[in-house]
Amino acid sequence: MANEVNNFQDIISHCKEYGYVFQSSELYDGLSAVYDYGQMGAQLKKNLRDDWWKSMTQIHENIVGIDAAIFMHPTVWKASGHVDNFSDPMIDNKDSNKRYRVDHLIEAFAETIDKIAGDALINEMEQLLAKDDFAGLKTLIENNKIKCAISKTSNWTEVRQFNLMFSTQIGSVAEEADTIYLRPETAQGIFVNFLNVQKTGRMKIPFGIAQTGKAFRNEIVARQFIFRMREFEQMEMQFFVRPGTQMEWYNYWKDTRKKWHESIGIPTEKLRYHDHVKLAHYADAALDIEFEFPFGWKELEGIHSRTDFDLSQHAKYSKKKIQYFDNDLNAEGKPYGNYTPFVVETSVGLDRLFLTIISLAYQEEKWTKEDGTEDSRVVMKIPAKLAPTKLAILPLLKKDGLPEIATELMKECKKHFHCFYEEKDAIGKRYRRMDAIGTPFCVTIDHQTKEDNTVTIRYRDTMTQERIPMSEVRTLVEKACKG
């Protein structure tokens, strides 16, 4: 465990050193649980988002994408239940005044005791959470003598609910100002546009609406780097189905989404399902796809069968009819029917996905060379199709016409994928830097290139090198990036 924690700290430092992730407003000592993506990170994030978008809106002919605003009418959050229900049970330590999410406090304690006792404790906690038994949760904390990490005391307040939504004011004149919320999930932007999309896109059930975008939650225990943030990005898809068919589609998406994670290079054994014991206020079935992060198994994506809750609530609060007229029911010999569609949702956090890919990719390697000396490197084995930079083009020397040949190759390749040109430093040093940022291919242009138009290509993962015609570089990289 100690090694894994150290390794996680190394990953965080590496992300900063190589332009992947920076603490937000670092110049002013940072803002807790808010992060900025640097030049490499922004591109990796975009590649992940693009792959997800393609898998939803291009591969599935019956899924379309939208881009709804972050600000929404305040009644949206009343209708969705977030004003009344989007809260977590919290407890404060009276000596340190530190506030904890009850489940996080108990989970962190469970990790410090032996596995059987820890599992039993989590099980008991889940039962109490499912019943909203706050007094029982406090007793559980007291009986286990769980202490505050700061004050080291067990002097706790009662367990209370705490709403996670951020609010702000809209309007330029104070008296006219109205309280609005920063969306805590992107899903509601899809629900309120259900009729717009269904009608303008002539969509027939079953069909889906996908979107990616920022969501905001005032997380109390924000920790583990970009795993739990106050501002983060979601990639969500709402799949609208006939009432009664939701479990069929729930199972379809459960399977399809896990396969997608595998398709971007996450090993099967690092993924598992976790069925929810306590269902959210809108769900009749729910599960998490969990990933084994360096700090344990945690939720990566949620699959929820949301029934007709959201559309019905928006119909009720807006006093508008939100229904679907199902022509096909007649063709099947059933009576014509208007109904409120049921929804199966897939919701993955882009930042968590980013952390997943980075945790898998980061490796520290050591080996003994042929001459008996030790060597080492830090390498990010990001799958080629996701890597921010695909190819580094490196003239061996800054003279003899080698930069000119390299520039020509750069000109040809950069139209097709991200390339990096570098002529400074010894070639070994340049290779190591490309390993550290995760560039899967390096080509070196040397004097032989001038004679026979071949280059040396070096493969990041194996460090092997071979000579290939320069004319084949582009195709080789493109083929690898297709996956």
Ligand code: GAP
């Ligand atoms: N619309 C359903 C919904 O929002 P959720 O399980 O609360 O469901 C979905 O969130 C996904 O969003 C999670 O699986 C996780 O990947 C991501 N997520 C949620 N809260 C997050 C946070 N504070 N920081 C980073 N990602 C978060």
